[in-house]
Amino acid sequence: MAVVIDTVPGQARPPRHPEKAHRPDKPSLRKPDWIRVKAPVSPGYAETRRIVRENGLHTVCEEAGCPNIGECWEQKHATFMIMGDTCTRACAFCNVKTGLPGALDAAEPAHVAAATEKLGLAHVVVTSVDRDDLADGGAAHFAAVIGAIRARCPNATIEVLTPDFLRKDGAAEIVVAARPDVFNHNLETVPSKYLSVRPGARYFASIRLLQRAKELDPRLFTKSGIMVGLGEERGEVLQVMDDLRSADVDFLTIGQYLQPSPKHHPVARFVPPEEFKALAAIARAKGFLMVSASPLTRSSHHAGADFARLKALRAAR
Numbered sequence: 001m002a003v004v005i006d007t008v009p010g011q012a013r014p015p016r017h018p019e020k021a022h023r024p025d026k027p028s029l030r031k032p033d034w035i036r037v038k039a040p041v042s043p044g045y046a047e048t049r050r051i052v053r054e055n056g057l058h059t060v061c062e063e064a065g066c067p068n069i070g071e072c073w074e075q076k077h078a079t080f081m082i083m084g085d086t087c088t089r090a091c092a093f094c095n096v097k098t099g100l101p102g103a104l105d106a107a108e109p110a111h112v113a114a115a116t117e118k119l120g121l122a123h124v125v126v127t128s129v130d131r132d133d134l135a136d137g138g139a140a141h142f143a144a145v146i147g148a149i150r151a152r153c154p155n156a157t158i159e160v161l162t163p164d165f166l167r168k169d170g171a172a173e174i175v176v177a178a179r180p181d182v183f184n185h186n187l188e189t190v191p192s193k194y195l196s197v198r199p200g201a202r203y204f205a206s207i208r209l210l211q212r213a214k215e216l217d218p219r220l221f222t223k224s225g226i227m228v229g230l231g232e233e234r235g236e237v238l239q240v241m242d243d244l245r246s247a248d249v250d251f252l253t254i255g256q257y258l259q260p261s262p263k264h265h266p267v268a269r270f271v272p273p274e275e276f277k278a279l280a281a282i283a284r285a286k287g288f289l290m291v292s293a294s295p296l297t298r299s300s301h302h303a304g305a306d307f308a309r310l311k312a313l314r315a316a317r
Contacts, residue, residue: 016097017263019090025262032270035256035295040070048073051118055111058085060127060161060300065095065260068301079125079161079300080112082145083138087129089200093188093227095260096129104134104141109148116153123304124149125184127161130200137163139171143178150179157181157307159223161299164206172209176216182251182307183213184223186299187244190236197230197265211247221289221310225253225299228279231268237279241286250289251310254279255297271295289313 015021052059060081061069072078086101087094105111116124126145131138146158159182165171176183191203206224214222224244228237237254244252254276259267273295280293290310292302 016095017090017261019098020092020261020263023263026259026264026266028259028262029267029270031258032272034273035067035258035270037067037296038070040073042070042074044074044076045070048076048078048119051076051115052078055115055118056105057108057111057115058082060096063096065258066298067258067296068298072301076119077121077300077304078115078119079127079303080115080145082108082112082126082128083131083141084129088132089130091188091198091200092265093197093230093257093260095264101129101131101133104138108141109144112145113148113152116149116156121153121156121304123157123159123307124153125159125161125300125303127300128163130163132166132200135168136174137165137168137171139165139168139174142175146175146178146180157304159184159300159303159307161185162209164201164209166200166202166205172212173216176213176220179217180220182221182223182303182310183210184225184251184299185209185213186225186253187240189226189230190232190240192236193230193232207243207247210244210249214248221251221307221314222247222249223251223253223299224249225255225297227255227257228271229257229267229269230265238282241283241288245287250314251306252283252288252291252293253297253299253301254283254291254293256295289317 058081060079063085084101085097086099087096090098158180160180161184187206189197194203210222276293280291283291
């Protein structure tokens with residue numbers, strides 16, 4: 001297959017989401033008070049940003065427009081996004097840039113390790129864009145990043161938030177063999193919404209990935225998350241919980257979907273905090289070791305403190 005890339009100087013920068021550029025704008029609901037956050041302005045935020053820039057790294061905090069970036073970066077808790085800033089998928093909910101990614105940076109693992117040391121991270125979260133263009137989906141690059149962090153920061157614990165590695169045989173084995181402490185992969189939404197929200201993925205392939213990770217290393221903590229407010233039914237959310245428990249997933253996160261732009265999937269509704277509390281209670285009753293559910297919950301929010309609690313909860317069983 002031939003790929004044509006326009007390199008003529010002076011041309012306008014391509015749109016961040018070319019597949020969405022010509023879609024009609026979708027209505028945006030007014031955010032309720034419980035979903036509002038303060039703008040990031042603290043010295044800690046500025047220092048975290050400086051360290052990320054100096055090492056030439058990308059973060060999902062910035063690329064996905066996380067509402068918790070001010071709080072997390074004030075504490076120097078950044079989530080590194082490896083393998084570039086351009087994703088081969090075009091999910092309707094996501095603000096990460098879509099397009100043809102560049103070549104992998106062989107120096108990136110060392111840069112992630114250096115930034116981990118400079119930020120003083122006791123628990124580091126590493127995620128990535130989808131790289132369907134790579135034979136292993138980027139699994140070996142994940143392993144290299146884990147190895148570099150282990151070598152430079154041997155006392156740090158490591159959480160990976162991976163793509164689904166769809167049709168990439170052996171990818172899960174490569175990542176798990178590198179011995180992360182937490183293997184996270186988000187389902188994002190209920191099965192009935194995959195075609196409109198996450199069209200490049202397959203729900204049961206994601207369930208199987210999480211199950212396979214635990215089969216490969218039963219000591220591994222596994223984790224997954226979904227968003228609500230996309231038009232899902234309550235019963236569908238409960239079924240997702242059952243499917244994740246059937247895969248022996250330890251930790252479930254549930255957060256409110258926020259629409260990145262008028263071109264993205266609309267917010268069907270803002271779920272009130274009391275509903276999140278009810279969902280958390282149900283999830284705990286279904287056997288999850290740990291649950292985090294609130295409007296502003298995100299996969300890597302408070303990840304370090306959550307990992308400490310996970311270990312304590314498992315030890316107490």
